[in-house]
Amino acid sequence: MDYIIKRSEAQMISREKSWLMVYGRRKTGKTFLLRNFCKFDAYFLVKKDLSVFSGESRITIDEMKKMAKELLVAGKSVAIDEFQRLDESFLEEFTVIHPKGKLVVSGSSMRIVKKLFEPNSALLGFFTPVKIGFISPGNALRELKGKLRPAEAIELAVFIREPWLIPLYNGENIVDFVHKVITNSKFIISSLLGEIFSEEERELSRKYQAILRLVGSGIWNTKELASILYSRGIIPDSSVTHILQYLKNLEEMELVESIKIYNSKSNFYRLSSPIMNIYYYLDSRYDISSREISKEEAKPTLEKLINLEIQNFIADLFAEKEGGRKEYYISPEKEFDFIITKRNRLEIVGEVKWKKAESKDVEKFCEAAQHLPGKKVVIFRQGKAESSINAEDIMSG
Template identity: 30%
Template sequence: MIPITMIPRSEVQKIEKPGWVLVFGRRKTGKTYMLRHMVRHENYFFVTRGGLILEHEEQLLYPVFEERIKNLLLKDITVVVDEFQRLPEKFLDLLHYHSPDSRAKLILVGSSFSVARKLMERRSPLLGIVRPVKVGLIRPVDLIRGLFKLGISPELLLRIAPYIRDPWIMRFVNPGKFRRSDVIEAIRFNVPALIGEVFSEEDRVLTDRYELIIRALSLGNSTPGEVAGYISGFIERGLRSQDVKSYLANLLRMGIASRTQLAGRKRYLYSIESPLIDLFYYLDTKLGYYEIDVPMEELENLASVKEGTYFERFVVDLIASLYGARVQRSLDPEIDGILVKKGRIVAAIEVKMGDIAREEIIKFLERAPKEGEKIVVAREGPSLEGVSLLTHRDILSMAMNFEQRF
C-alpha cells in the first residue's frame, strides 16, 4: 500500500489562491482526501446522499447547517462544503446573498461535471463568485515527486506510475513489490462500481451504447468512425460517426474519455483516460473476466499488451508538462508524441520501455517532423547527433527539478 500523503497535488496551489473556489471532478480522483489533508481549513462539512450534513462527530439537519454557515462566512477562516450539490437549491441563493459581506474563504466540492457547468451558466447565483478548479487524475510531475521518495528503480517507477494516477488504487498495490495481478484483482469489481457512480452523479444512464463505446475505446478504436464500425456489429441499427461524437463528448465531460489532436489537423483521437478503467474493459471484453474466473496467468499476459501504451502516454504527458506544451499525435507517419506550443512544434518524442537501437533512432528521425527538438526516451541507447536521449533516470531528474507555476 502506498501512503497517499506522499503524493503532492499541484491543484492545492490553485485552491489556496484568494477567493471562493469550486473544486470538481469525477469520483475517486482524491478530491476529499486532498482537501481534508493538504488544504488548510477551519471547518469541513460533508453532505451525505440523504442530505444529512456531517462535521466531525456532529450530524446536522439543513436548517442548523444554514445558520452555522451564515455565521462562519463572517469570519476570516476557510470553510469546505463537500458534495454541496446534495443540498437544497436555495443554498446557492443564500451564498449569493451573503457573498458581499463574507470574510471567509469558501471551498465547494462536487463529484459532477454537470454541477460545475450549471454553476458557471448565465443564470447561476454563483456566476462570477466562485472560481472553478478541476481535479482529475494525478498529474505526472506530482506522481513522480511522490513515488521518488520510495527509492524504487526508475524503470519500476515509470512502469507503475500510469496506474497510480488514479489514486484509489494505492491501497491495493505495493510499489516495492509491484505485481500486475494486484491491479487486475482490484479493478475487477471496483471499476464497474466506479463507472456506475460516475453516470449516477451525472444523472445519466449507463446504456448499452455507452458500454459498447467504452469497450470500443479499450480495444484501440480511437476515431468516431472506428468506434461506430465496432458498435454496428452489436446493434440492429448502426450508429454514424456523427452520432458517436455526441456520446464521446459526454464521456469527455464525465472524465472517462480523453482526446488528443492529430498533428496539423482538426481531428482527434479518443481513448479512455484512466489506465485502470481502460484495462478493466479491455480484459473483460477479451475474456469476460468480470463474470468468469479466468486464470491469472492468462489475464497478466493479456494485460502486458497494454502496459507499453500506458507507459508511452504517461511519459509523453510528463514531458509535455515539463515543456509547458500540448500533446499531438501522428498516425502516418507514426509518432508517439508531438509537442506544440503557441501553434509551433517544439519537439517530437519516441518512447521505449526498454533499450533502443541505433537503427530505431534513425528510423524515428526519418519520420519525425523537421521542426523542433528530437527526443528519444529509453532505458539505454546510443548517442546520435541531433537527438536528445533521455534515460528513465534522466526523466525522473527533470521532474524532480521542475518548478511548476500557476
C-alpha cells in the first residue's frame, strides 16, 4: 500500500530563489522530494560509480558540468543529487556563475556538509542550508486522514514519517508491520550511518555505532553513556566531554534526539527513528541482529515499545501545533509523558494512555500534575473523559 505524502519543505525549496544545499541523513526522502515535488529545468543524480543520470539518459560528469553551467547562466534551475560523491573542487567551479540561476545540491555526507560551511571554505556564503528530516507529524496525518480509522492512522503515522518505510506497509496491524520491518530490513536499519562517513573515517563510525546502540537500548544519560563506552575501551576515560560532540553530530544528522528535561540542565537522549529505536532495543534484549525472532516472542516488548513511540509522536504533534518545544518531566517522585513549553513557559502537561484507559486515570494524572502550571491533557486511543482527547479528536483537529 503506497502513500504519497506532500511535504511542506517542498514549497519552501520551490519558493526560494537562492542557491541551496539540501542535506540530512539517509532514507529521509530527499531524492523523492526533489524529483517529485520540486520543479527544476534539469535534475542530475550522481551514482556511486560516478556516472550521472539525467532523465532517462546516462551522462558523464563533464557533460553534466557543461549542461549545468549553461542552464545557470541562462537563469534556469538545476538540481544535483548526491553531490558528495563528486570531487570537492567540482562546486568551486560554479562560484563564478553565482548568483545566476538557481543551483540546488543535495547530499547525506556529514563530512562534506560540515566542510561546506567551515569559516575557510571556498563555498561559504554561496549556499543556504536546508535540512530535510523526518516528515512532520502534521503532514503524515493529513495524508492518512479518511484512509484509516483514527487510532490506526496515528499508529501508522509514527513510522511513515520515515519515507523508506511507506512502500513496506501492506495494511497489516501495527505490531505485525513493525515486526516485519525489523525482521526483513535489519540490514537497512543497522546501516543508516551509511554515507555519512567516508572510508577513512571507519574508526569514527565505530564510535558512533556504539553510541547509537547504547542510546537505542535505553541508556539516555550522558554520564552512564560515557561510563559504559570507557569500560569497553571506546573512549580514553569516562568524562562526558568525550561524547558530547559525537552526540551533537548525531543530533544534527537526525539520528539522535536531545530532549530537555524540564527545570534541569540535563537532556534525555533517544534515537530519532522509531524503527531504529525499537530495533536496537530488541537487539540489546534478544540479539535479533544474529537470530530470527518470532512475533509471539517479541510481541509483549514490541507493544510496549510501539506505545512509547506513539507517546513521543503525540508529543511532537502537540509541539508542532502549538509552536512550542517538547520536553520531559522527570523527578524522583514522578514522571509525565511530555510537556510543551513556549519561551521557557510551561503550556501543556500531557499523558498518553493508548491502552485501556478510564476516568480514574485522568483524575490521578490531574492530581499528580496540579503543582505544575499549564493545561493538563490526557490522550486516549478511544473513549472520553473530562480533560481528555482521543484519536478521533486528534485526526479532526
